[in-house]
Amino acid sequence: MKRLVYPSPDEVSEALARPSAGTADIDNIVREVLARVREEGDVALREFSGKFDGYAPASFKVKETELTEAVQYVPEELRKAMSMAHSNITAFHSAQLQDAVAVETTEGVRCWSREVAIEKVGLYIPGGTAPLFSTVLMLAIPARLAGCRDIILCTPPGKDGRVSPMILYAASLCGVTAVYKIGGAQAIAAMAFGTETVPAVYKIFGPGNRYVTRAKELVQLEGIAIDVPAGPSELLVIADDDANPVFVAADLISQAEHGADSQVIMLTDSKEMLEKVQREVVEQVIKIARSEIAGKSLANSSLILLRNIEECLRVSNMYAPEHLIIATSDPYAHASSVVNAGSVFLGNYSSESTGDYLTGPNHTLPTSGYARGLSGLTTGSFMKKIFFQEVTAGGLKNIGPATEMLAAAEMLEGHKNAVSVRLKYLSDEQN
Amino acid sequence: MKRLVYPSPDEVSEALARPSAGTADIDNIVREVLARVREEGDVALREFSGKFDGYAPASFKVKETELTEAVQYVPEELRKAMSMAHSNITAFHSAQLQDAVAVETTEGVRCWSREVAIEKVGLYIPGGTAPLFSTVLMLAIPARLAGCRDIILCTPPGKDGRVSPMILYAASLCGVTAVYKIGGAQAIAAMAFGTETVPAVYKIFGPGNRYVTRAKELVQLEGIAIDVPAGPSELLVIADDDANPVFVAADLISQAEHGADSQVIMLTDSKEMLEKVQREVVEQVIKIARSEIAGKSLANSSLILLRNIEECLRVSNMYAPEHLIIATSDPYAHASSVVNAGSVFLGNYSSESTGDYLTGPNHTLPTSGYARGLSGLTTGSFMKKIFFQEVTAGGLKNIGPATEMLAAAEMLEGHKNAVSVRLKYLSDEQN
Numbered sequence: 094m095k096r097l098v099y100p101s102p103d104e105v106s107e108a109l110a111r112p113s114a115g116t117a118d119i120d121n122i123v124r125e126v127l128a129r130v131r132e133e134g135d136v137a138l139r140e141f142s143g144k145f146d147g148y149a150p151a152s153f154k155v156k157e158t159e160l161t162e163a164v165q166y167v168p169e170e171l172r173k174a175m176s177m178a179h180s181n182i183t184a185f186h187s188a189q190l191q192d193a194v195a196v197e198t199t200e201g202v203r204c205w206s207r208e209v210a211i212e213k214v215g216l217y218i219p220g221g222t223a224p225l226f227s228t229v230l231m232l233a234i235p236a237r238l239a240g241c242r243d244i245i246l247c248t249p250p251g252k253d254g255r256v257s258p259m260i261l262y263a264a265s266l267c268g269v270t271a272v273y274k275i276g277g278a279q280a281i282a283a284m285a286f287g288t289e290t291v292p293a294v295y296k297i298f299g300p301g302n303r304y305v306t307r308a309k310e311l312v313q314l315e316g317i318a319i320d321v322p323a324g325p326s327e328l329l330v331i332a333d334d335d336a337n338p339v340f341v342a343a344d345l346i347s348q349a350e351h352g353a354d355s356q357v358i359m360l361t362d363s364k365e366m367l368e369k370v371q372r373e374v375v376e377q378v379i380k381i382a383r384s385e386i387a388g389k390s391l392a393n394s395s396l397i398l399l400r401n402i403e404e405c406l407r408v409s410n411m412y413a414p415e416h417l418i419i420a421t422s423d424p425y426a427h428a429s430s431v432v433n434a435g436s437v438f439l440g441n442y443s444s445e446s447t448g449d450y451l452t453g454p455n456h457t458l459p460t461s462g463y464a465r466g467l468s469g470l471t472t473g474s475f476m477k478k479i480f481f482q483e484v485t486a487g488g489l490k491n492i493g494p495a496t497e498m499l500a501a502a503e504m505l506e507g508h509k510n511a512v513s514v515r516l517k518y519l520s521d522e523q524n
Numbered sequence: 525m526k527r528l529v530y531p532s533p534d535e536v537s538e539a540l541a542r543p544s545a546g547t548a549d550i551d552n553i554v555r556e557v558l559a560r561v562r563e564e565g566d567v568a569l570r571e572f573s574g575k576f577d578g579y580a581p582a583s584f585k586v587k588e589t590e591l592t593e594a595v596q597y598v599p600e601e602l603r604k605a606m607s608m609a610h611s612n613i614t615a616f617h618s619a620q621l622q623d624a625v626a627v628e629t630t631e632g633v634r635c636w637s638r639e640v641a642i643e644k645v646g647l648y649i650p651g652g653t654a655p656l657f658s659t660v661l662m663l664a665i666p667a668r669l670a671g672c673r674d675i676i677l678c679t680p681p682g683k684d685g686r687v688s689p690m691i692l693y694a695a696s697l698c699g700v701t702a703v704y705k706i707g708g709a710q711a712i713a714a715m716a717f718g719t720e721t722v723p724a725v726y727k728i729f730g731p732g733n734r735y736v737t738r739a740k741e742l743v744q745l746e747g748i749a750i751d752v753p754a755g756p757s758e759l760l761v762i763a764d765d766d767a768n769p770v771f772v773a774a775d776l777i778s779q780a781e782h783g784a785d786s787q788v789i790m791l792t793d794s795k796e797m798l799e800k801v802q803r804e805v806v807e808q809v810i811k812i813a814r815s816e817i818a819g820k821s822l823a824n825s826s827l828i829l830l831r832n833i834e835e836c837l838r839v840s841n842m843y844a845p846e847h848l849i850i851a852t853s854d855p856y857a858h859a860s861s862v863v864n865a866g867s868v869f870l871g872n873y874s875s876e877s878t879g880d881y882l883t884g885p886n887h888t889l890p891t892s893g894y895a896r897g898l899s900g901l902t903t904g905s906f907m908k909k910i911f912f913q914e915v916t917a918g919g920l921k922n923i924g925p926a927t928e929m930l931a932a933a934e935m936l937e938g939h940k941n942a943v944s945v946r947l948k949y950l951s952d953e954q955n
Binding site: 170174178181185188189194195198199202206209211212225226227259296310317318340344347348349351381382387428432433434438439441442443446449450451454459461469482485486488494496502504511512 | 625626642753771896911
C-alpha cells in the first residue's frame with residue numbers, strides 16, 4: 094500500500110483516484126448480443142451460451158424439482174446462517190415500506206401518492222468460482238417485500254450445466270418465481286426484450302462483469318430501468334488511536350480480495366496507527382487464499398496520515414466510498430458528518446463483512462463516487478410511486494384561474510383551454 | 525385521430541405504439557461537445573453557445589442585479605399565480621420527506637438509514653418560444669426542501685443574450701443559488717464536468733431536446749446521476765358515459781399541443797362518447813394557436829372503443845401513460861386498479877393542465893412506458909439514503925459465526941477473517 098504522510102490536497106486526490114476500467118472496446122460484442130437476442134430469441138441465447146459459457150442446453154429454465162431438491166445439497170448449518178441473514182435483511186427492508194403521502198394542497202385539491210410494486214423484475218447473479226447466494230438474498234427479499242409479481246433470476250451454469258445448489262436454495266427461500274441458466278450480456282438481453290423462454294421484465298438488478306454492466310447500460314436507453322451502476326468494490330476506514338490495527342488490516346484485506354481493481358483506503362490522525370496497520374496488512378495478506386488478488390488491489394490503495402479526524406471526514410466525503418468504517422473514539426459524533434457514502438460501519442466490532450451478509454441493510458451500493466448522488470438498494474428500488482390528484486368543482490374554482498394565467502404565460506393555450514371549458518361549464522350551470 | 529372500434533389485441537398494440545424518435549445520429553455532435561467542454565472549459569462553452577444559440581457572452585453567470593430586477597418585469601397577477609403554485613408544490617413535496625428508518629435486526633446489531641441532500645444539483649430549463657418557469661418551480665422547490673447546498677440552473681438565452689424574467693423570477697423565488705446563460709449539450713457538459721465559471725454537480729435534472737437528453741445519458745455513464753429520461757409528452761383518458769366530451773377533447777388537445785411527437789389516447793366503453801369526443805376534437809383544435817403542432821400529434825393518436833372499463837384499465841396499465849385521466853362514474857374505485865402510470869387525475873374537473881402547474885405533485889414524470897419501472901420526481905430524488913450499522917461486541921457474538929460460515933461458503937476467506945480476528949480478540953479478552 095502507498096503511504097502518505099500529511100500529503101498536499103493534490104497528493105490526496107492522486108492517491109484517491111479510482112483505478113480506471115480497462116479501455117478495451119466491448120461495445121461491438123455487447124451490441125451484437127443485444128440485437129441478436131432481440132431478433133432471434135432462444136436461438137441466439139443458445140448460441141451465445143455455448144460460445145461464452147460452454148453450455149447450450151435444450152431448456153434454460155431450472156426445473157421445479159431441481160429447485161426443491163437443492164436443499165439436500167446445502168448443509169444444515171449453512172441453511173441456519175442463511176435463515177438468520179434472511180431474517181435480518183427482512184427486518185430492515187420491511188421498515189423501509191412507506192406510508193402513502195396525502196395532502197389537500199388547496200381546498201378541493203386532494204393529492205396523494207401510492208407506492209406500487211414493479212410488476213416484473215429480473216435479477217442477475219454472476220457465475221464464476223464463488224456462488225454469490227448472498228446477492229440472491231439482497232435482491233429477492235426486497236423484491237418480495239415490495240410485492241413484485243414476477244421475480245426472475247438469471248445466472249450462468251458451470252460447464253456441466255449445473256447452477257450451485259446454494260444459489261437455487263437461496264432463490265427458493267426468497268420466493269424467486271423462475272430461475273434461468275443464462276449468463277452474460279445475453280441474460281440481460283433476454284430479460285430486457287423477452288424470448289420464447291424468458292419473459293421480459295421492467296427493471297433489472299444485480300452485479301456482473303463489464304459485459305453485463307455495459308448491456309444493462311444499453312438496455313436502459315431502451316426504456317428498461319436498472320439498479321445502481323456496478324463498479325469495483327471500495328472501502329475507506331477512518332481510524333484514530335482507539336482503533337484496533339489487527340481489525341483495520343483485516344477489513345482492508347477483506348475488500349481488497351474482491352478483485353484486482355478494488356480499492357481500500359485508511360485515513361488516520363495517528364502516525365502510530367498508520368505504522369501498525371501497515372505491518373498488519375503485510376502480515377495478514379499472505380495468509381488468505383486470494384492473497385494474489387488482494388495484493389494487486391492493495392497496490393492501488395493508500396494509508397494516509399492527516400492532521401485530525403475532521404480532515405479525515407472531509408476527505409472521505411470527497412471520495413464518497415461505497416463502504417466506510419469509522420473506528421474512532423466517538424463514531425456516532427463522526428457519523429453525523431458523513432454526507433457521501435454508501436454504507437457506514439461504526440465502532441471496532443462492525444466489520445464490513447457483517448454488512449455483506451447479516452446486519453440487514455442492502456449490500457448493493459453505489460461505487461466509483463456515485464454515492465454523491467445515489468443510494469444503495471432499498472425496498473423502494475423495487476417499487477415506483479404513482480401520483481394521484483382529484484380536483485373537485487370547488488377546487489377548480491380555487492386553482493383554475495391561476496392555472497389559466499400560468500399556462501397563458503407559457504404560451505400553452507390548449508392547457509389554458511382545458512381549464513376554461515370547465516370553468517365556463519360551472520359558471521353556466523350556476524346561472 | 526385514428527378510431528378503433530372493438531379492436532383485436534394486435535390492433536390495440538399497433539395503435540398504442542409510441543411515435544419513434546428520429547433516427548438521425550446526433551451522437552458524434554454530442555460526444556464532441558462533451559469532450560471539448562471537459563477539456564477546454566469556458567472557451568469551448570463560448571464557442572458552442574455562439575454556434576448553436578447565436579450568443580457568446582463575456583460571462584455566462586446571470587448577475588445578482590439581473591436576478592433581483594426580474595420581479596419588475598413579471599406582472600403582479602402572474603406573481604400571485606406563481607406564489608399559489610409555489611405553496612401547493614411545497615405542501616406536497618414537504619410531505620414526502622421521510623422519517624429515518626431504524627431497526628435492531630439482532631440484539632447488538634443496530635441499523636438505520638439517513639436521507640441526506642445531494643450537495644450539488646444542476647437544473648436544466650430549455651429555451652425556445654415559451655419560458656418554462658413552471659419547470660423551475662417543479663425542480664427547485666424539492667431541491668430546496670431536500671436541503672441541497674448548491675442549486676444551479678442553466679438555460680439558453682435568446683439571441684439578445686437575455687433570459688426570460690419569468691424564469692429568473694421563478695429561480696429567485698425558489699432559492700436557486702446561481703443561474704447560467706448556457707443551453708444544449710454544452711450546458712449538460714458544463715454541469716457534469718465543471719468549467720472555470722460553472723461548478724460541477726452530482727445530479728442533473730430537467731427536460732430538453734434530443735441533444736440535451738443524449739448528453740445526460742452519456743454523462744450518466746461517467747458517474748453523474750440524472751433524473752428520469754425525458755420523452756415526448758403523453759396523455760391517456762379513460763372515459764365512460766359520465767365524462768364530459770368537451771372536457772375530454774380539451775384535455776387531449778392540451779397534451780397534443782406539446783409537440784408533433786406527443787401522443788394522446790382515449791379509451792372508452794361508450795360508442796356515443798367516442799363519437800362526441802371525435803367531433804369536439806375537430807371543432808376545438810382549430811381554435812388554438814398551436815393547432816398545427818396539435819394536428820400532427822393527433823395523427824399519431826387514437827380513440828378506442830373497448831368492451832368495458834376494466835378492459836380500458838388493463839390496456840392503460842399495458843401502455844403505462846405519463847398522464848392518465850379517469851373520467852368515469854367511479855374514479856376512486858378505478859384508480860385502485862392503476863399499476864403503471866406517472867400521474868393520475870380523477871373525475872371530470874381534474875384537467876391534466878392543473879397538474880402541470882398547481883395541484884402539487886411533480887410534473888416531471890416517466891414517459892415512453894418508463895412508468896412501468898420508474899416514478900416521477902419527488903423530494904427524495906434530490907437526496908440519497910446512507911445506511912448505517914453498529915455491531916457491538918455482543919452483537920458480533922450473535923452474528924459473527926453466521927457471517928464466517930456464509931463468507932466461507934462464498935469462498936471469501938478475507939471476509940471471514942475480518943470477523944474471526946474480532947471473535948478471537950473477544951474470546952482472549954474473556955479468558
